[in-house]
Amino acid sequence: MDTLEINDKQTKESVATEELSGSQILLKGLIEEGVDTIFGYPGGAIMPIYDALYDFKKELNHILVRHEQGATHAAQGYARSSGRVGVVFATSGPGATNLITGIADAQIDSTPMVCITGQVFASLLGTDAFQETDVINITTPITKWNYQVTDASEIPEVLAKAFYIAKSGRPGPVLIDITKNAQIQKVEVEAYQKCEHIRSYRPYPIVRQNYIEKAAALINSAKKPFVLFGQGILLGNAEKEFQAFVEKAGIPSAWTILGAGAIATDHPLNVGMLGMHGNYGPNVLTNECDVLIAIGMRFDDRVTGRLDKYARQAKVIHLDIDPAEIDKNVKAEVPVWGDCKETLPLLTALVEEKSHDEWLAKFRDFTQKEIDQVIDAECNPTSGELTMGEVINQLNILTKGDAIIVTDVGQHQMVACRYAKFNHTRSNITSGGLGTMGFALPAAIGAKFGAPDKTVVAVIGDGGFQMTIQELGTIMQSGIDVKIMILNNQFLGMVRQWQELFNDKRYSFVDITSPDFVAVAKGYYIEGQKVSERENLVGALETMLNHKGSYLLEVMVTKENNVFPMVPQGCSVSEIRLK
Amino acid sequence: MDSNIEKKEYNITVYTENQIGLLNRIAIIFSRRKLNVESLNTSPSEVESIHRFNIVINETEDVVKKVARQLEKQVEVLKVYFNTNEDVIWQELALYKVPTDIIAEHVSVERLLREYGARAVVIRKDYTVFETTGHREETDALVEVLQQYGLIEFVRSARVAIIKDSDGFHAKLREFERLEPGEDVIENEYLNKGQKVFTM
Incomplete structure (x- = not known):
């Protein structure tokens, strides 16, 4: 019996070639790639793979989600918390199309992910067969690479390529579509070989010392240098190299939301968050610095605001692994291609040891203004209804900044990113580029699988929670320990905020009603409670964090609160509003 | 800075692997940005197994540069050149x-x-x-x-174009096939060829 042979390690090692089905080859390949967790959902066209999976239960932990979109977000959460490649299984047709949102999210947020979809028999391709959809062409614009396998013998090489492409260079999602006949077909295969080089693909641009030198000279001559850092530091595992660089050069540094946690929130050179709802100082002073050093970030429009009024006075140094990012939005005076793990130490070696005290003090002045005018009222109110900020603030005190915070999209996301404390890297997991509501619950599940020793808190709005609420079933069945905190303002809050500020309070379809979330959780055998009074908040948070297993805490917060500061759309970063 | 305002015809030469689906991957880079492709030709190149796309668009140099980088970013694209009509x-x-x-x-x-x-x-x-x-x-x-x-x-037919000062792709391909490619495979990143500096 083949299956017996596969489970017998000695047999496996003693024969150079053996005849296996495409499905078995795939699963063995996944194990070779170090995969131990798969998020998926079976269906007709992927049945042979699931049949083979039955024999790999020990090696491959398959998490049955409740909707394929949940599988993609869980894989993203897993990849973001662990730094490993997230793996997704789905069937053809609707199974595959349900992956689209998550794949697009992974593409724009550079998350390494390999999606395996089943496909109809190769002989039926193009015949509008049952559950046939052209998943390759649908996913072409949102994958780093994709490929349709129609013959089992292709699988080892394609799988090895998929993993190499997904995780190397600027990471991203890859999709392999495997026709049912290729899953069933038996072929002889040789030992699995990982991919290390593809001639048409250069994931790591050559580092050129002359540009490092130019960058260092510019930094050394700067009076008001300013660092903007993004997820590139996390993706390059360059947190230490980054810290060494900013500490030696003494440069105030601000983060994009995906860069949060690359350096601890409390680090003296960490001056806060960039962008539309970022901190006051980093936004205003972007238009005052003389040298802007962007590291592993892509000048998203939510970061830059109006481009023609963005840092025009500054000379820009841009460190990025993706050459297509250089000059895409902001022109770079000195581009530094390469993995920042490699380029940062080279730069650090050449920069002078400095401390820009006066310049740093300017950031502190702005911080003080922001505390006085925004933060204090948001995070430490003593009367009125609960605010989102104080919930996050109390959570910080209890978790000490050691938890992984997974956020959905909207007001709560901005508040959580602004006020959550991150002592560690890979502890802020959010949908940045795509802004996918419904991301947090499944991503938190994946994040916990990726970092089982960490406390994982999903902070979710009442709107977003209802988009993927069915993943409570995944939590129930897998027994995973995820703390779910719903900040319920009974509105689609961010859209409401814009309607208030820019559409004369014409609240068009933002008034959303919710079920009894605690009762829903109870239906899934997940304990929970609802809190709306200040005096009960800390106790409720403690109960949630101390509870063994998953817990849902619904916090009723002020209905019509706005997130400030804010750079209104179409405005320059220096036109940031405090109210 | 005229080149950033003035639209003209650019000939984009793309050396690629011969792979099903790549035509679509390349085409959508243009259509996503609402760029009209004036002409598109695919053919074999001077190197066996390597395909060559000739694409003509009427755009500013700035747009063409960005598109060229997006094209080159695709896994199965080996190299992208863009030239004005005078260069081909x-x-x-x-x-x-x-x-x-x-x-x-x-x-x-x-x-x-x-x-x-x-x-x-x-x-x-x-x-x-x-x-x-x-x-x-x-x-x-x-x-x-x-x-x-x-x-x-x-x-x-679509336009076919030969780059006047190209030495062909044989030597480049040998570079690509090495694990650690040499400096010259990235020369397209130097956009001001004369001074070998960035002018963008």
Whole structure:
């Protein structure tokens, strides 16, 4: 019996070639790639793979989600918390199309992910067969690479390529579509070989010392240098190299939301968050610095605001692994291609040891203004209804900044990113580029699988929670320990905020009603409670964090609160509003 | 900075692996940005197994540079060059089908054809097919003329272009095949070739 042979390690090692089905080859390949967790959902066209999976239960932990979109977000959460490649299984047709949102999210947020979809028999391709959809062409614009396998013998090489492409260079999602006949077909295969080089693909641009030198000279001559850092530091595992660089050069540094946690929130050179709802100082002073050093970030429009009024006075140094990012939005005076793990130490070696005290003090002045005018009222109110900020603030005190915070999209996301404390890297997991509501619950599940020793808190709005609420079933069945905190303002809050500020309070379809979330959780055998009074908040948070297993805490917060500061759309970063 | 405002024709040469689906991957880079592709040709290249796309767009240099980088980012794209019309030798091929009897009656037509460097590919009782190769204006001019003589069908191919100062792709490919490619495989990143510095 083949299956017996596969489970017998000695047999496996003693024969150079053996005849296996495409499905078995795939699963063995996944194990070779170090995969131990798969998020998926079976269906007709992927049945042979699931049949083979039955024999790999020990090696491959398959998490049955409740909707394929949940599988993609869980894989993203897993990849973001662990730094490993997230793996997704789905069937053809609707199974595959349900992956689209998550794949697009992974593409724009550079998350390494390999999606395996089943496909109809190769002989039926193009015949509008049952559950046939052209998943390759649908996913072409949102994958780093994709490929349709129609013959089992292709699988080892394609799988090895998929993993190499997904995780190397600027990471991203890859999709392999495997026709049912290729899953069933038996072929002889040789030992699995990982991919290390593809001639048409250069994931790591050559580092050129002359540009490092130019960058260092510019930094050394700067009076008001300013660092903007993004997820590139996390993706390059360059947190230490980054810290060494900013500490030696003494440069105030601000983060994009995906860069949060690359350096601890409390680090003296960490001056806060960039962008539309970022901190006051980093936004205003972007238009005052003389040298802007962007590291592993892509000048998203939510970061830059109006481009023609963005840092025009500054000379820009841009460190990025993706050459297509250089000059895409902001022109770079000195581009530094390469993995920042490699380029940062080279730069650090050449920069002078400095401390820009006066310049740093300017950031502190702005911080003080922001505390006085925004933060204090948001995070430490003593009367009125609960605010989102104080919930996050109390959570910080209890978790000490050691938890992984997974956020959905909207007001709560901005508040959580602004006020959550991150002592560690890979502890802020959010949908940045795509802004996918419904991301947090499944991503938190994946994040916990990726970092089982960490406390994982999903902070979710009442709107977003209802988009993927069915993943409570995944939590129930897998027994995973995820703390779910719903900040319920009974509105689609961010859209409401814009309607208030820019559409004369014409609240068009933002008034959303919710079920009894605690009762829903109870239906899934997940304990929970609802809190709306200040005096009960800390106790409720403690109960949630101390509870063994998953817990849902619904916090009723002020209905019509706005997130400030804010750079209104179409405005320059220096036109940031405090109210 | 004129090059960033002024639109002109650019010839984009893309060296790729021969892979199903790559045409779509390349085409959507243009369509996503609402860029009109004036002409697109795929063919083998000077290197066996390597494909060559010739794409013509009418855009500013700034847009073309960004598109070139997006193209080059694709896993199965080896190299992208972009050149103005002055930097390339280019040709398009056109076929014209006209009724033979009318052609036969009009001696001047023959002279015209000679003038336009056309040649007859097929001559049948009912129709004759002529062919010309040349620049757009030349092939277009003949259409106008033949229109008077009952032009039945007209078709023009995509543009094919040879880069004047290219040394071909053989040496580059050898570089790509090495695990650690040398400096010259990234020379397209130097956009101001004269000074070897960034001017963008």
